[in-house]
Amino acid sequence: MAEALTPERILEATEDVLRRYGPGKATVVDVARALGVSHGSVYRHFRTKAALRAAVTQRWLDRTGEQLKSVVSGAGPAGQQLDRWLTTLFEAKRHKAGDDPELFATYTVLASEASDVVERHIEDAVGQLAQIIEAGRDEGVFAADAIGSASEAARAVFHATARFHDPVYAAEWSRPGIEDDFLTVRALVLRGLCR
Numbered sequence: 001m002a003e004a005l006t007p008e009r010i011l012e013a014t015e016d017v018l019r020r021y022g023p024g025k026a027t028v029v030d031v032a033r034a035l036g037v038s039h040g041s042v043y044r045h046f047r048t049k050a051a052l053r054a055a056v057t058q059r060w061l062d063r064t065g066e067q068l069k070s071v072v073s074g075a076g077p078a079g080q081q082l083d084r085w086l087t088t089l090f091e092a093k094r095h096k097a098g099d100d101p102e103l104f105a106t107y108t109v110l111a112s113e114a115s116d117v118v119e120r121h122i123e124d125a126v127g128q129l130a131q132i133i134e135a136g137r138d139e140g141v142f143a144a145d146a147i148g149s150a151s152e153a154a155r156a157v158f159h160a161t162a163r164f165h166d167p168v169y170a171a172e173w174s175r176p177g178i179e180d181d182f183l184t185v186r187a188l189v190l191r192g193l194c195r
Contacts, residue, residue, distance in 0.1 A: 005041055006045075014056050022102070023110055031052070053113060064121075071084045072132060078141050078142065081132045081135070082129075083190065087182075097173055108170075129154035129155075130149075130150040130153070160189055
C-alpha cells in the first residue's frame with residue numbers, strides 16, 4: 001500500500017527538490033515526480049506554488065522557533081534565559097547555514113518571497129524576548145525603566161544582535177573570532193538591561 005500523501009511529506013520532498021535544483025529551477029512538477037504523484041495531487045494540499053514555497057519557509061523558521069520556545073518555557077532566572085535564548089538563536093542559524101548551505105541559500109531567496117511568514121517569525125521572536133525581559137523586570141534583575149516597555153527593549157535586543165541571526169550576515173558566521181564577537185555583544189546586551 002502506498003504511503004498517504006500528506007502536507008508533511010510534500011514539504012519534505014519540496015526541501016529535497018529545492019536543495020537539488022535551487023529556488024529558480026525547482027517546480028511543483030519536480031516535487032510531484034519525487035513523490036510519485038501528479039502535480040494536481042500536490043495542488044490539492046497547496047493551492048499555488050507560492051503557497052507551497054511559503055509553507056516550506058514557515059516549516060524552516062518554525063524549527064528555530066520551537067528551539068527558542070523551549071528556552072522561554074524552561075526554568076531559570078531571566079538573565080540565564082536571555083543568555084540561552086540569544087545563544088540558541090545564533091547557534092541554530094549558524095548550523096543551518098553551515099550544515100546545509102544549499103538549502104540555506106534557497107531559504108534566503110524563499111524568505112524574501114514570503115515576507116509575511118518572516119515578519120510573523122520575527123514578531124514571535126520579539127514576543128519571546130519580551131517575555132524574558134518582563135520576567136527579568138519582575139525578578140528585579142532587569143531595570144524596569146531600561147529602554148521603555150518590555151516589547152521596545154525586546155525589539156532593541158533583537159536588532160542589536162542581528163549580526164548573529166539575520167541571514168544577510170551568514171558569511172560572517174564561520175569566520176574566526178565570531179564567537180568572541182557574539183560573547184561581547186551578548187554581555188553588553190545583558191549589562192544594558194541589568195540594574
